[in-house]
Amino acid sequence: MRSARFAVSAMALALTGGVAAAAYAKGPQEQSIQNEDQQKPNTEKQTPRTMNDLWGSKDATSKASDPRTAWFTHDRYAMFIHWSLFSQAASTWKGKKYYGIAEWLMHPAMANISKDDYATLANDFDPKSFDANAWVDFFKRAGIKNVVITAKHHDGFAMFKSKADRFNIVDATPYKRDPLKELANACHRADIRFGFYYSQYQDWREQGSAAVAWDDPQQKHSFDDYFKRKALPQVRELLKNYGPISVVWFDTPGTMGEKYSRELVHMVKKYQPKALINSRIGNGVGDYATYGDNEVPRVSPPGVWEAVDTTNDSWGYSVTDYNWKSPEELLHRLISTSARGGTYMINMGPRPDGTFPDIPKAALLDVGDWLTHHGETIYGAGRSPWSIAQPWGDVTTGKDGMYLHVFDWPVSGTHSIALYGLQGKVRRAHLMAGGADLTVTTDGDWTRITVPDRRPDGLVPVVALEMDGAYQVKDADVIASEVNSSLIAERAKCWECKYTPIGWMERFGEWKAANSLTDWKPGSKATWNAEVQKLGIYKLRVDFSVNSTADFSQWEVGVGDQRYTFEAHYTGEREVQNRTGRRQFWGALDPRYRRQDVGAVTLDAGAQTITIRPLTTDGTAASVKVTALRLEPMGLRVEAVSDR
Numbered sequence: 001m002r003s004a005r006f007a008v009s010a011m012a013l014a015l016t017g018g019v020a021a022a023a024y025a026k027g028p029q030e031q032s033i034q035n036e037d038q039q040k041p042n043t044e045k046q047t048p049r050t051m052n053d054l055w056g057s058k059d060a061t062s063k064a065s066d067p068r069t070a071w072f073t074h075d076r077y078a079m080f081i082h083w084s085l086f087s088q089a090a091s092t093w094k095g096k097k098y099y100g101i102a103e104w105l106m107h108p109a110m111a112n113i114s115k116d117d118y119a120t121l122a123n124d125f126d127p128k129s130f131d132a133n134a135w136v137d138f139f140k141r142a143g144i145k146n147v148v149i150t151a152k153h154h155d156g157f158a159m160f161k162s163k164a165d166r167f168n169i170v171d172a173t174p175y176k177r178d179p180l181k182e183l184a185n186a187c188h189r190a191d192i193r194f195g196f197y198y199s200q201y202q203d204w205r206e207q208g209s210a211a212v213a214w215d216d217p218q219q220k221h222s223f224d225d226y227f228k229r230k231a232l233p234q235v236r237e238l239l240k241n242y243g244p245i246s247v248v249w250f251d252t253p254g255t256m257g258e259k260y261s262r263e264l265v266h267m268v269k270k271y272q273p274k275a276l277i278n279s280r281i282g283n284g285v286g287d288y289a290t291y292g293d294n295e296v297p298r299v300s301p302p303g304v305w306e307a308v309d310t311t312n313d314s315w316g317y318s319v320t321d322y323n324w325k326s327p328e329e330l331l332h333r334l335i336s337t338s339a340r341g342g343t344y345m346i347n348m349g350p351r352p353d354g355t356f357p358d359i360p361k362a363a364l365l366d367v368g369d370w371l372t373h374h375g376e377t378i379y380g381a382g383r384s385p386w387s388i389a390q391p392w393g394d395v396t397t398g399k400d401g402m403y404l405h406v407f408d409w410p411v412s413g414t415h416s417i418a419l420y421g422l423q424g425k426v427r428r429a430h431l432m433a434g435g436a437d438l439t440v441t442t443d444g445d446w447t448r449i450t451v452p453d454r455r456p457d458g459l460v461p462v463v464a465l466e467m468d469g470a471y472q473v474k475d476a477d478v479i480a481s482e483v484n485s486s487l488i489a490e491r492a493k494c495w496e497c498k499y500t501p502i503g504w505m506e507r508f509g510e511w512k513a514a515n516s517l518t519d520w521k522p523g524s525k526a527t528w529n530a531e532v533q534k535l536g537i538y539k540l541r542v543d544f545s546v547n548s549t550a551d552f553s554q555w556e557v558g559v560g561d562q563r564y565t566f567e568a569h570y571t572g573e574r575e576v577q578n579r580t581g582r583r584q585f586w587g588a589l590d591p592r593y594r595r596q597d598v599g600a601v602t603l604d605a606g607a608q609t610i611t612i613r614p615l616t617t618d619g620t621a622a623s624v625k626v627t628a629l630r631l632e633p634m635g636l637r638v639e640a641v642s643d644r
């Protein structure tokens, strides 16, 4: 069977040239979260799952109670910067354009550049327009609290003055200045935290490094040599010479031995006891979990964690990637991450001259504008009391209640947003940024807040819901009557099927994730216990990946005592990509996800069990990957429909 797990490791092999197969298989998203709860049906009506149920206890790096992490969780919003010689090349080499992550240009999977040829980029690398104070001024206006910049990426080039290795910006370029020093100083002056990225395991320039340069295959030196001669001394330089360090951000630990991870921890603790280390140091010895890449988890993970994301699809500056996220998309992702309890780190790749591209810069300034009026809903705010998003948006918490971030403004019906299972006394609800009080009504387990017909201006309107004293919520899946709802794979109860986190690459190095229900057998079923706000007719749609084997497999969705059958249609799949502009069959195919309409279904109000199961029994349905069911109110008057 071509399992998803195999697909992931095959891609990892492809990406890292075969040496660092484990490099991409380590992230928390790769952990199987199967547990007893999912194997055996639980007969109780709505068993609220603990976060551990969903994410497994393997995620042991986070220590939420550690006071050293308090600032990290409080600040929520960081800037990631990928800047090095790859910025100079910007995804072009010898007149040819490359697509995918720009910082991997040197790798055989992309332009396959020899060490010596790559080093010639340094001759012209002269970021004359770099102005640390201008950067910091921008960060301030964007609402950024912490900055993490690539000190050395996989290309082996140090963006700082290094005595340990001459291949650095001061010794090897006409620029001759240390931008990290200038940036660290400017950040510290402006009260912005400063941290650095260091690629500890992959160094494409070095003999003995785990992914040793391909044009120099003879391994005369061991990893230990490289580690002691370059990695450790450079990390020491960075820890000693740049003032207080917020975060040391390691990456792609691959198969690096635990003793190396521990040596790095030891060195960080020695010089910068307050600095936090991310989980990509490897071997479970980091302080907090990094979710990657571009993945905002749909269920709140436990502990201290961050989501890393980029303003387009590449990390380094690329002339072929102008797929910039809009201000609204960026803000939604910041809010969703905060609502799940994480820190959001957004990346930009500066141009080779040391300035930022205009569009992402303007987009982040718009987010910054919003933050000047809504900062309290992010900075210092707590995660949502619900472990998943609301159909209309998402929730963070403050001292006196909750902030309801409305992504999807209700434009019809009762013009209200609804909360399920809120137990406590509401004192007041009002629109932030100068709005009048809003009417709050309670109807059984539902609390409804009526909002103005006209959506307020601004990126995301926020309703502040002030609570009188303590409150609790019931953590249920809901189907709302005025906006679309999703029942997500993470929240299903599986009988004889599995929940599997799935990742694949779109363009080279561009990772996508779609967590899915997989491994269907005859007799399998997945169920959700959902609270339906209102009796109505909804368009049922399914988000899934159906490969050619499962094309035409028959399925059934059960809603209460009604049964709706449908035929699943091929959504496409493709050979695993292991290099730009070429595919190679690794015995694994990448999934393609699509949304298929099932049809109009009637949902009664109240607690409903919704079930999906294959009817096809010859095994061909096994490979279908279901990531969500969608229920979208059709705006029909139920009274008008007698044959529903």
Ligand code: JFZ
Pocket (backbone or CB within 6 Å): 023, 024, 025, 026, 027, 101, 103, 104, 251, 252, 292, 293, 308, 315, 503, 511
């Ligand atoms: C790594 C780097 O290779 C890449 O160049 C960039 O710096 C990015 C931030 O980190 O790429 C990864 C690392 C981990 C995963 C995916 C891409 N992962 O766990 O899915």
